[in-house]
Amino acid sequence: MLTLKSILAFSFVTSSALAHFTLDYPTSRGFDDDNEPQYCGGFPNVASTRQPFPLGQGPIHIDSHHNLATVVAFISTSSNPTSFDDFNTTSNGTSIPLASSIFQVKEGDSCFNVNLGNLGVGLINGSQVTLQVQYDGGDGNLYQCTDLILIEGYSVPSNETCTNDASLSSTTSSSISGASSTTASSTSTSSPSASASSSSGSTSGSMARREVVGMGLIGVLSGITGMVLL
Numbered sequence: 001m002l003t004l005k006s007i008l009a010f011s012f013v014t015s016s017a018l019a020h021f022t023l024d025y026p027t028s029r030g031f032d033d034d035n036e037p038q039y040c041g042g043f044p045n046v047a048s049t050r051q052p053f054p055l056g057q058g059p060i061h062i063d064s065h066h067n068l069a070t071v072v073a074f075i076s077t078s079s080n081p082t083s084f085d086d087f088n089t090t091s092n093g094t095s096i097p098l099a100s101s102i103f104q105v106k107e108g109d110s111c112f113n114v115n116l117g118n119l120g121v122g123l124i125n126g127s128q129v130t131l132q133v134q135y136d137g138g139d140g141n142l143y144q145c146t147d148l149i150l151i152e153g154y155s156v157p158s159n160e161t162c163t164n165d166a167s168l169s170s171t172t173s174s175s176i177s178g179a180s181s182t183t184a185s186s187t188s189t190s191s192p193s194a195s196a197s198s199s200s201g202s203t204s205g206s207m208a209r210r211e212v213v214g215m216g217l218i219g220v221l222s223g224i225t226g227m228v229l230l
């Protein structure tokens with residue numbers, strides 16, 4: 001008989017067999033295939049040395065191991081973030097916009113540019129931030145973090161510049177309040193910044209669709225529970 005335990009064991013094996021994604025520049029705190037669904041990919045502690053990164057436009061490089069994946073980046077302005085909540089608002093309560101659009105990448109190396117000095121949250125030369133990349137290649141949201149110190153006029157190594165910006169070729173819209181309803185619902189509620197968009201800009205149509213998806217999930221879960229009880 002198929003028990004919940006065996007279903008979970010099976011899905012765990014399936015997801016860990018896939019290589020997920022890596023954050024290659026700026027250097028990630030660390031990569032652990034099995035723990036990548038956790039906050040900061042299972043590396044909750046700030047790196048001992050922060051990497052210099054441009055206060056203006058700067059590149060992020062990832063390597064995707066899924067055919068197609070949805071990507072978004074967001075930051076914490078806390079010097080010691082400990083949870084997703086620290087990526088939602090600054091210490092004085094200002095909400096932090098997403099650092100990138102919500103966009104799709106194909107398998108292999110991709111890059112996109114962010115401009116953290118333009119986010120309107122008071123970042124200046126010397127500010128400490130943590131950037132977290134959220135990635136969904138079909139087996140749930142995965143995370144990688146990198147700890148940065150922002151430097152005005154900092155030049156990244158020439159081989160790390162991003163000329164083919166994947167976040168610009170996307171059909172989805174950008175920014176926290178403008179995120180399209182279909183994309184926002186597909187990127188799940190575990191990203192605080194992405195989910196915050198539902199409060200401001202979404203239509204009743206997208207809300208209704210989310211209700212339907214929620215009911216479907218409850219149905220599946222109660223079905224599994226019923227099966228185990230039998």
Ligand SMILES: [Cu+2]
Nearest residue numbers: 018019020139
């Ligand atoms: Cu994966």
